[in-house]
Amino acid sequence: MTDHKDFEPAEVQAGLESGRYLLVDVREAGEFADERIEGALLAPLSGFKPECLPRGDDREIILHCKSGGRSGRALQMCREANVKVAGHVKGGILGWKAKNLPTTRAENAPTGMTIQQAVMAMASFLVLVSIGLSLAFTPWFLVLGAGVSAMLLQASFTGFCPASSVFAKLGFRPA
Numbered sequence: 001m002t003d004h005k006d007f008e009p010a011e012v013q014a015g016l017e018s019g020r021y022l023l024v025d026v027r028e029a030g031e032f033a034d035e036r037i038e039g040a041l042l043a044p045l046s047g048f049k050p051e052c053l054p055r056g057d058d059r060e061i062i063l064h065c066k067s068g069g070r071s072g073r074a075l076q077m078c079r080e081a082n083v084k085v086a087g088h089v090k091g092g093i094l095g096w097k098a099k100n101l102p103t104t105r106a107e108n109a110p111t112g113m114t115i116q117q118a119v120m121a122m123a124s125f126l127v128l129v130s131i132g133l134s135l136a137f138t139p140w141f142l143v144l145g146a147g148v149s150a151m152l153l154q155a156s157f158t159g160f161c162p163a164s165s166v167f168a169k170l171g172f173r174p175a
Contacts, residue, residue: 004075005087007062009096012089015062021086022059026074027066027093030174035105037064037096045070050083064089064096115174118167123148 007015015021016039023040025032032042043053045065053061063071063078063085071088078085089096097103113121130145155161168174 004079004085006068006090007087008090009099009101012062012064012096013101015060020059021062022054022057023089024053024061024063025065025093026063026070031066033106035093035103037093038102038104040064043074045074048074048077050074050078050081050085053078053083053085060086062086062088065092067092067094113172115164115167115172118172119152119161119163122163122167123152 012021012023016023016037023037024043025036025040026043026045026048028044028046029042032040032044036042041054043049061084063074065071065074065088068088068091071092075085075088091098093103126148127145130141130143130148133141133144151161151163155164
């Protein structure tokens with residue numbers, strides 16, 4: 001395969017209904033369990049093997065993820081393995097939902113920010129505050145930004161982030 005197409009969500013929906021397309025979701029199992037496009041098969045990018053994609057019928061394979069990044073990486077993997085895939089859904093499931101197309105959502109699917117998203121938002125906010133305060137008052141406020149950076153670096157090496165424990169206790173959902 002040398003080229004692929006960015007399929008519009010409505011085109012994919014029509015192709016699924018007519019049996020022309022086979023949709024493969026490359027998000028992770030938890031994301032798929034929370035919300036998915038009806039009829040999509042799961043093949044998470046974390047263990048994606050192009051040669052394991054379904055074969056043998058006349059349907060064209062279209063990939064999708066949350067917004068198009070992971071499905072783009074999966075398309076590249078398919079190219080490198082010479083596995084034919086027609087393309088991916090433009091904008092992923094977010095683009096699909098933006099066009100008001102139906103999804104299947106778990107009854108108890110969590111909503112809101114994940115712990116990881118909350119930690120990233122808090123860290124970004126604190127670094128920006130640190131920079132702003134250092135510009136307005138004294139460069140010593142950069143110590144706050146350095147402390148946040150040190151916490152994130154420590155978390156990347158140890159797998160433990162103190163801030164994530166706080167957000168978990170506040171009820172944020174796991175990633």
